[in-house]
Amino acid sequence: MMVNDRPHVVIVGAGFGGLYAARALKYEDVRVTVVDRRNHHLFQPLLYQVATAGLSSSDIAYPIRAVLSRQQNARVCMAEVVAIDVAAHKVILQDGKIEYDYLLLAPGGRHSYFGHPEWEAYAPGLKSVEDALEIRSRILMAFERAESEVDETRRQALLTFVIVGGGPTGVELAGAIAEIACMALVHDFRRINPQDARIILVEAGPRILPAFPEVLSNKAEAVLRELHVEVRTNSVVTMIRSGDVMIGDQSILAETVLWAAGITVSPLAQTLGVPLDREGRVLVESDLSIPGHPEILVVGDLAAFVDHDGVLLPGLAPVAIQQGRHAAQNIARRCKGQLPEPFHYVDRGILAAIGRGAAVARIGPIKISGFLAWVAWVFIHIFFLIGFRNRFIVLFEWAWAYITLQRSARLITGETGKNASDSFSR
């Protein structure tokens, strides 16, 4: 069915950038191969809800093959990409190679521990389904262990949650943990009062949600304080070890530390032989290609793109989606002998949920907060989810949680669960 003389477009990564690029090529006369090491596209903006037991992972994940099953010019390859051979036009897999005519790189990023990789074991970050389930188990396990802990100091450490990073993910995690403690678990324990949980949100900068207008940062901070979250701005985490975290020079005994700070990008960039910025991102041209190689385009977290107003675009889903589509169109243009066009980001706004019925949003130039912003947040997220089934279930889960105050996926599974009794015997 596939004619081999059609240009072969290889897309690395099936996140927002890669998947929207693949779909944008549906009616073009090209062959598309999407390579990802996972079999599913993950709706990352809602991953914090899986980590806080509000949603199941399958509600926000969708098989890449199912997304592209009816797109006859596309095929999917589940494999790990280890390098790009720019000279030979080849993507090097762990056990094979794929030749390309055009390459679209959208591999996304992971968390950066700012030169302290040893912190990762004590302060997991949130990028994959496994991360989310691990964090979910840790949060729920902390309450379980506190219930059977007789020592008061250790019980308080078990009920102390430190979230590092005051961006949207950190704010959403802090708000959701506060809700778990004050609502979902409130009748479930006999010895501890889950409301005694201490939740600390640490932000190095002067305010949380730095990408938002200042008035919304202040609003978000006020809502978090109402939920009894301690918001610490201008505070830097200087050390993390088992059961203990240093904020500046103050030690806080906390069994659960979550990492929602900086991201680092795929090491693939280093194999391209082009200049990278300090964070390892590729300094792309205005058409999203890399210097000297118009056939290679980079989008999403891996691309350092400075927009016409001189601002570096943030690592957000809308940026990746628009870049993915634009890069696909530029490839299509080149295939037809046309010139590529420069990319411009259309900033429609930014949102973050804080808790039940509370969010902050800038939609275009309009700043809103509270219930209205939360409704906007709900429907925008539902709209961008893939598939009717996921939309329906997530909407039902949110309505159900809103009414009952319960969280539907309170499962402790995996190693944390299996070793329940080991943790008890610490």
Place this chain on the structure above:
Amino acid sequence: MMVNDRPHVVIVGAGFGGLYAARALKYEDVRVTVVDRRNHHLFQPLLYQVATAGLSSSDIAYPIRAVLSRQQNARVCMAEVVAIDVAAHKVILQDGKIEYDYLLLAPGGRHSYFGHPEWEAYAPGLKSVEDALEIRSRILMAFERAESEVDETRRQALLTFVIVGGGPTGVELAGAIAEIACMALVHDFRRINPQDARIILVEAGPRILPAFPEVLSNKAEAVLRELHVEVRTNSVVTMIRSGDVMIGDQSILAETVLWAAGITVSPLAQTLGVPLDREGRVLVESDLSIPGHPEILVVGDLAAFVDHDGVLLPGLAPVAIQQGRHAAQNIARRCKGQLPEPFHYVDRGILAAIGRGAAVARIGPIKISGFLAWVAWVFIHIFFLIGFRNRFIVLFEWAWAYITLQRSARLITGETGKNASDSFSR
């Protein structure tokens, strides 16, 4: 709130037996402690649907604390029980002890590999959420690996699925895998045809579903054959190793082998100092207590109970539920100075789903099969699920799957997912 002179009933295990026992004690003047090493009750009859990507684990699991949150005389302890000190009336935990006045043992079972524990690595069984997610990843990964396999023999081995054990779980797994191959995945691959999958159900006895009337066994076998499942009765698995399984003296190259045969019970029984049957089950008295210790009662998989008609009760949910309730009532009777009553199982029937719109059921004396049996199966399972939310979601998922032929939880996660590329490089 709890008065310490009320009798203390300790329940080990929050499966069907333990949880229904705890709830039956709600209005009794006792203190109840439920001990389980997991934080959730698992609706085991639907676990095969999690393993075959039809449901999410949170749809069939419910936090034990949430079930008992409003039951003021009950508390929950998440801990691993390692032994029973019968003389001292104590449950020995991995790091502690709980004294009891009455003990209700309902720890359930695991799979038995008939003296071949080394088979477990190649042929996982289905008892926990982790088991189900591991099996799900293996099934989906087999198709992924087949898609990128160039060697014809190895590709066929990757598309060969052997299910050992022709009871309800084996039949349901075989039917669901056939549906995945013939329906859910049918448009998703470009090189392989998922319908080429070979699914073999192996049963040592003369017919599948041996606990069902023979006419229903035959019906189930016919439906499986229509789904292109090879049913091999009177066949014994004699060896399992990586990529290879021996049925009798015939070797079959199969990358995915699933274990749905015999179960073995908790080693806790051995610490009771009472006679056990060949499978390690406790030979309980007619009132479900153990010989010489009227304060210890055993229910569910761990109890070897011979009913008045001389038949050993099978390890099914309805048996555990009825025994759990009856044991709780006997404890309540003893607390009031009354005599315990003998247990009698009320056999309302038995059901097994085979595939989309197909099931077999004996309801009382009535034998039905086909669509009507499937509708009965659906509503009986929905009825016994805990919580409105789970019932609603599961019913929606089934309706959705019935209409679209899709399976909603096609996620490859965990180690199998992480090592995707390792498997490729075998």
